[in-house]
Amino acid sequence: MRLTTLCYIEKDGCWLMMHRVKKNQDENAGKWIGIGGHLEENESPEECIRREAREEAGAELFDLKLRGILTFILPAWGNELTFLYTARTATARLPECEEGVLEWVPIDTVSDLPLWEGDRVFLPLLRYQEEVFSLKLIYDEEGNLLNSVMVSGEQA
Numbered sequence: 336m337r338l339t340t341l342c343y344i345e346k347d348g349c350w351l352m353m354h355r356v357k358k359n360q361d362e363n364a365g366k367w368i369g370i371g372g373h374l375e376e377n378e379s380p381e382e383c384i385r386r387e388a389r390e391e392a393g394a395e396l397f398d399l400k401l402r403g404i405l406t407f408i409l410p411a412w413g414n415e416l417t418f419l420y421t422a423r424t425a426t427a428r429l430p431e432c433e434e435g436v437l438e439w440v441p442i443d444t445v446s447d448l449p450l451w452e453g454d455r456v457f458l459p460l461l462r463y464q465e466e467v468f469s470l471k472l473i474y475d476e477e478g479n480l481l482n483s484v485m486v487s488g489e490q491a
Contacts, residue, residue: 337413340384341371341405342420343461344394346427349439351392352448357435362412362478367440367448370394371417380418388422392437393430396422402461406471407453411478421461452480460485 344351351370355363372387374380381399388394403419429437440448445458453472460468473482 337415338374338380339371339415339417340374340380340387340420341369341417342384342388342396342399342422343369343458344388344392344396344422344424345442346424346439349441350445351394351424351429351437352440352445353391353432353435353437354448355435357433362409363451365449366451367445368451368454384418384420384422388424391432391434392424392426393428394424394426396424398423401467403457403468403470405453405457406469408471408473409478410474410476419457419461451478453483456480456483456485 352367353370354367355365370388370391371384372391374383378386384399385396388396399420399422401418402421405417405419407415407417409415442462446455453474456472457470469486471484472480475481
């Protein structure tokens, strides 16, 4: 199982989103996602997300909070365990990113973007739930969401 991080960075009522339109063979092609990536050897999830934010967006994070643990069951690409964060940044200028196009998107309009169906399950939790949650997202071979199972922090 791959270990990854994902962060929704907030600034001025917007989330920093990446439109994945630049890489060949990208399982996220055409989707809008937060900032994140794979943990490197001997790296904690917090170190990983801070590194990825610097590398992908030139962003230094503050108010970094673990919000959830996502278990992705992805038959076509391999399963993934993702540490989900929110953070803030003072970074305004966005660099060129080789993985996609970065854009500050008003939080209220993020759901209008082409997203993974599982993202539509957990993104509202980032807005309205304070406790850490665990969410399992089960996809089929074509990338369609089959089921989601959530356990909140108190129930875990």
